[in-house]
Amino acid sequence: MEVLQLLISGMANGCVYGLVALGFVLIYKATEAVNFAQGDFMMLGAFVTLGLVNPEFMGLNFWVALPIVFVIMGIFGYLLDLFVLRAVFGQNQVAIIILTIALGFILRFVAGLIWGHEPLSLHSPLALGDLRMGELVLGMADVAIIIVTFLLTLLLWQFFQRTKVGLAMQAASQNQMAAYYMGIPVKRIQGLVWALAGIVAAVAGILYASKGAIDPNAGFIGIKAFAAAVIGGFGSLPGALMGGLIVGIIEPFAARYLPAGWSQIAPYALLIGVLLFRPHGLFAQVRVKKV
Amino acid sequence: MRIHFKTSYDHDIRLFQDGWQAFLYAALLALMIALPWLIDDFFLGEATNVLIWSTCGLGLMLLTGQTGQASLGHSAFMAMGCYACVLLMEAGLPFILAFPLGGIITGLIGALIAIPALKLHGVYLAIATLALAILTDDLIVMLEPWTGGVAGKFAPPIYVFGIEINRWSNPTAWYYMALVVVLVVTLFYRNLLRAPMGRAFAAVRDSEISAQAMGVNIARTKTIAFGISAGITGLGGALMGLFAEVFNNETFTFILSIQLLMMIVVGGLGFIHGAFLGAIVIAFLPQVLSIATDSLGSTVAIPGLETGVFGLIMILFILFEPMGLYGRWLKIRTFLELFPFARKDMFRRQKSYLKTERLR
Amino acid sequence: MSLLTLDNVTLKFGGLTAVNKLSMTVNEGEVFALVGPNGAGKSTVFNLISRFYTPVEGKITFDGKDLLKLAPDEVPSLGIARTFQNIELFDQATVLDNLLVGRHRHRKTTLVEQMLHLPSVRREEREHREAVEEVIDFLDLQPYRNKRIAGLPYGVRKVVEMGRALASKPRLLLLDEPASGLSVEETQNMRWWIDDIRRQMGITVLMVEHDMGLVSKVCDRVLALADGAKLAEGTPQEVQNHPAVIEAYLGTGDAA
DSSP states (O other): OOHHHHHHHHHHHHHHHHHHHHHHHHHHHHHHHHOOOOHHHHHHHHHHHHHHSSSTTTTOOOOHHHHHHHHHHHHHHHHHHTTTGGGGGTHHHHHHHHHHHHHHHHHHHHHHHHHHHEEOOOOOOOOOOOEEEEEEEHHHHHHHHHHHHHHHHHHHHHHHHHSSHHHHHHHHOHHHHHHHTTOHHHHHHHHHHHHHHHHHHHHHHHHHHHSEEOOHHHHHHHHHHHHHHHHHOOOOHHHHHHHHHHHHHHHHHHHHSOOOOOHHHHHHHHHHHHHOOOOTTOOOOOOOOOO | OOOOOOOOOOHHHOOOOOOOHHHHHHHHHHHHHHHHHHOHHHHHHHHHHHHHHHHHHHHHHHHIIIIIOOSOOOHHHHHHHHHHHHHHHHOOOOOOHHHHHHHHHHHHHHHHHHHHHOOHHHHHHHHHHHHHHHHHHHHHHHHHHHOOOTTTTEOOEETTTTEEEEEETTTHHHHHHHHHHHHHHHHOOOOOOOTTHHHHHHHHHOOOHHHHTTTTHHHHHHHHHHHHHHHHHHHHHHHHHHHHEOOOOGGOOHHHHHHHHHHHHOOTOHHHHHHHHHHHOOOOOOOHHHHHHHHHTTOOOTTTHHHHHHHHEEEEEHHHHHHHHHHHHHHHHHHHTTTOOGGGGGOOOOOTTTOOOOOO | OOOEEEEEEEEEEEEEEEEEEEEEEEEEEEEEEEEEEEESHHHHHHHTTSSSSOOEEEEEEEEEEEGGGGGGGGGGGGEEEEOOOOOOTTTTTTTHHHHHGGGGGOOOOOOOHHHHOHHHHHHHHHHHHHHHHHHHHTTTGGGGTBBBSTTOOOHHHHHHHHHHHHOOSSSSSEEETTTTTOOOHHHHHHHHHHHHHHHHTTEEEEOOSSHHHHHHHSSSEEEEEEEEEEEESSHHHHHHOOOHHHHHOOOOSSSS
16 A cells, blocks of 8 residues: 555656656757756746736636646747757757756746745645545545646647647757758747747646645756656657656655665666666667767 | 967977966966965955865866866765865874875776766766766765764864964965965866877867777776866865865755856866866855845845856856857957957857767 | 788678678788779778777788777777768867877877876977977978867868878878868879878878779779679779779669
């Protein structure tokens, strides 16, 4: 029973990690930029929702606010690509890594200015309380998170398989030059990928805030999500989700069954292990550069 | 514009291009030596802080600027250097031995860590080193019997040749100690750059394939770069911990490594000067900000302001001056030397499209 | 006397056979060219010799030593230097430093000596620089000596890359398309240089080249490849007039 309980709550955490990791991988595949601020995107998404929904701010109905949040975060992602990331396109990785880390710093600062540094909780319809079945205590929010993540994954999969934009994104991520020659507006597609990453981050943020409180430093879970993305394989979307789940599940089990301190270390130890023995992740195929 | 007539191979080997340049650096050194008489103890402490940051920055610069490997984990090496030095001092070693030994130990550990990390490129290396930095924080807590854990450790008193070096009773001595360390490190750094090893670093940075074809052992070169880089940063970390006098796991958080990386980018990646200029920015930014907020009439500290402003500075630099402060200075100098013949696009960035490091 | 020998070498990428049972011998002191249509496996042969690829079967020997026992970075120590089809220089370094990297295999000082810049290091540096200046003089690179590679024109980079290989004082020089992308004049220069490299410096040259004009002027022997297998071998004229070669380039019309 206890195992099941740990598993569910771990999976719920893992879904949030997985969704943030998904954002990294989306952007990495399409633009080769690594968005170290993806965790802060998630934090921003949560706060934007909170600002629209919570009674002490605008107090909108959640379902009315939801599309507005997606539009705001989508436009945010697109504009960020247009004005900031595009300027460093093709420059070395160090520049892009630092750029996105700096972006995270700024987002954290701005969120702190607007919404303060006290943890706030979101008035979310997913905050459903606990369900008790004998010894088993199930957080309904956890179950809801898992379901929503599952649905979103299906939706994204269909999006990449069926829609024109989705297919163009796939093409651009495999070979930018070839995609460009085939008439795909690669730059606009990259902007749209950033927009999509913003929306996915918003979903992750709402799910995260449904489980507990949110504060400007919540973006730091992005680091764990990063570990998740690498564990799953940086080039693979399903890998990112799986990596997220693995990290999410390991944490509560390590906390329960290993000596104190290990639950903090476990995800990173796993990350280093994966990097040592399968540097390209558990779920990725590797090809070698041609000279 | 000065023209150099080179008459021997030594012209390209020696440290300074000509007498004028040597004179300028000698003047700078004289100024640095005279500094304790020119400024008060508070600013001398700040100057010491700049030198300490410069030492750490030089360490990372060697890895990132010269060898092209981004590390987000150098706070781990700062911590290692600091704990190694202090533990050796507590074991009875005099500071003058414990300090370099701490750096060497950190360098060896760094090289050991590098061996597996070498297989990783760009982003992967950055993430692996970030994980290392986060792990170090937790490890310091877990290794409490040695490290003092969360409660931390007090720096033992430092004696060099019988003189006590204490930042409160003897700030000038502390400053000189940091100055000597930074000078020695800079000299080693320069020596490496003008020797085969330094060129091998650049070769690995710019093209691993052709470096190999020229006989450069990539793994060995990267390991050496990582080791030396970790060692230098370890020395800087030891100075930082000793200067703070009390340190625990939170003294060396991973945020410190991010600051360090940002610092060398602001200063100018790939230039020794860059490490110093970046250190000046990072050491004085908090002061400037607190003066600014005071003058705006704000009495409470705004949390996150420092990192927020620093983030903004970073973004502006990467967008508009990717060569950093030192790169800006080079441009101004060239403009003045060639005036009025400087052309605007002399320093134009070459855009390389789709130069991918992804393996496909 | 044979310097480099490939004996029945085969390389496969997955299902694709890139090099198929290739045997060839490069003699000391000659200029040898590999020709063939795109995708014939010419550069792949270079990458085999550089040890970037390992053949599934066959032997490669250089001066009697088994090359397959070496790692890529150990190959230059035998005296093999190369250039790349798409120029692989150290872009952020100066021309001088690029050439000095070519001297890497001749270094004798240790890391600690270098850090301390002991007299031994300075002595060695002078030797390296003397050798490099000879190459600079030979290739007329004086105007670019202290310029960074990023910003140099294509033709100059091509020459610098050859210079870097020459600076290592090799016995065998591998030139991957030395004349591609060069103007008529630059190609002409390249021709004299290759001649001088062989005559004055006594370096054996193995090159991949499409420009048959250049090949027929500088090469002693030519080997034509198609689909990774040997088509013909002989003097430039023999190979150019070989029916199989003509077929591979032009097609016969009926079979294709």
